[in-house]
Amino acid sequence: MAGEKHANIALFVNHVGCPQQCTFCNQNVIVGETAQGAGLQTCTPDDVRNAILTAEAHGTTGAQLAFFGGSFTGIDRDYMVSLLEAVQPYIGTVVTGIRCSTRPDYIDDEVLDLLKTYHVEAIELGAQSMDDRVLALNRRGHTADDVRTASRLIKARGFELGLQMMTGLYGDTDDGALRTADELIALAPATVRVYPTVVLEGTELARLWRAGEYTPQTLDDAVPLCAELLSKFDDAGIAVIRLGLHSGGGVEDGCLAGAYHPAFRELCESRIYLARALAALGVTPDASPVDAKTATLLVAPTELSKMVGQKRENLKELKRLGYDCQVKADENLHKYEVAILND
Numbered sequence: 488m489a490g491e492k493h494a495n496i497a498l499f500v501n502h503v504g505c506p507q508q509c510t511f512c513n514q515n516v517i518v519g520e521t522a523q524g525a526g527l528q529t530c531t532p533d534d535v536r537n538a539i540l541t542a543e544a545h546g547t548t549g550a551q552l553a554f555f556g557g558s559f560t561g562i563d564r565d566y567m568v569s570l571l572e573a574v575q576p577y578i579g580t581v582v583t584g585i586r587c588s589t590r591p592d593y594i595d596d597e598v599l600d601l602l603k604t605y606h607v608e609a610i611e612l613g614a615q616s617m618d619d620r621v622l623a624l625n626r627r628g629h630t631a632d633d634v635r636t637a638s639r640l641i642k643a644r645g646f647e648l649g650l651q652m653m654t655g656l657y658g659d660t661d662d663g664a665l666r667t668a669d670e671l672i673a674l675a676p677a678t679v680r681v682y683p684t685v686v687l688e689g690t691e692l693a694r695l696w697r698a699g700e701y702t703p704q705t706l707d708d709a710v711p712l713c714a715e716l717l718s719k720f721d722d723a724g725i726a727v728i729r730l731g732l733h734s735g736g737g738v739e740d741g742c743l744a745g746a747y748h749p750a751f752r753e754l755c756e757s758r759i760y761l762a763r764a765l766a767a768l769g770v771t772p773d774a775s776p777v778d779a780k781t782a783t784l785l786v787a788p789t790e791l792s793k794m795v796g797q798k799r800e801n802l803k804e805l806k807r808l809g810y811d812c813q814v815k816a817d818e819n820l821h822k823y824e825v826a827i828l829n830d
């Protein structure tokens with residue numbers, strides 16, 4: 488029906504349920520609350536009902552209700568059930584089902600049975616790394632094997648599996664992040680989210696950074712790496728539903744260092760288009776400039792600005808390599824495909 492909206496309704500379950508504090512995490516900054524006392528604030532069943540009624544008033548139907556932010560299956564059981572029950576009257580009308588995010592070590596058969604009863608459709612696990620050394624250094628409190636075991640249980644019960652990973656973690660490397668991506672692909676999730684680490688005020692990572700023991704990724708480090716990860720997941724047919732922290736909330740104010748940019752995904756996608764344009768032209772990125780040539784690059788109609796790049800940086804880089812390019816739309820091409828127009 489015209490005017491219907493299907494956007495997810497997101498609610499944050501703020502920090503309750505976490506047995507420890509990961510080095511990089513300050514959920515109060517992520518959700519934009521002031522630090523004072525906010526660690527105890529989290530959503531209530533009334534908040535859930537109000538969010539659904541507000542979405543309904545705005546014409547939303549068929550949305551997923553998403554509980555994000557903490558360790559949903561680790562929270563007090565009565566409280567968790569009260570949140571799930573608040574959604575039930577709206578299942579089949581405003582809401583199709585529920586998705587939640589949680590820790591890999593808080594998944595077992597018993598809790599999966601319970602989630603199934605309450606129409607949970609998708610479960611996202613914060614894996615972050617598949618290297619036990621990196622997990623321990625970042626005080627995750629779980630192992631890579633916990634991710635593998637929980638992923639298999641979730642899929643065996645017919646839930647949609649989502650996995651989340653980070654880049655630039657304390658003690659990690661680019662190769663480590665690429666290995667993590669390969670391991671996540673092997674678990675065949677439906678979706679992934681990729682977050683470059685940012686240093687948030689009030690975290691152990693901020694202390695390590697101030698002590699000179701942690702060097703955060705810069706944007707220049709993170710963009711090529713995350714472009715490669717995005718390509719990898721895309722090639723494997725896995726949807727990357729988030730790349731980089733959401734803008735807004737308190738992130739801009741609370742971010743001390745690290746690879747944060749409000750349009751991070753677009754930067755990575757532009758990098759993929761540059762790589763694909765160079766491949767289509769038969770040029771390697773470290774090639775010496777050639778005598779001036781012209782070329783017309785073809786991409787899908789929705790992808791023109793990504794091919795051009797922010798501040799036309801892709802076209803400038805191609806020009807530096809000797810190719811004066813213009814970009815045109817070709818509706819026969821798919822996302823990330825680049826072709827050369829033959830005159």
Ligand code: SF4
Pocket residue numbers: 502505507508509512513514556557558590613
């Ligand atoms: S488990 Fe998640 S929510 Fe809890 S402290 Fe770690 S990153 Fe934060």
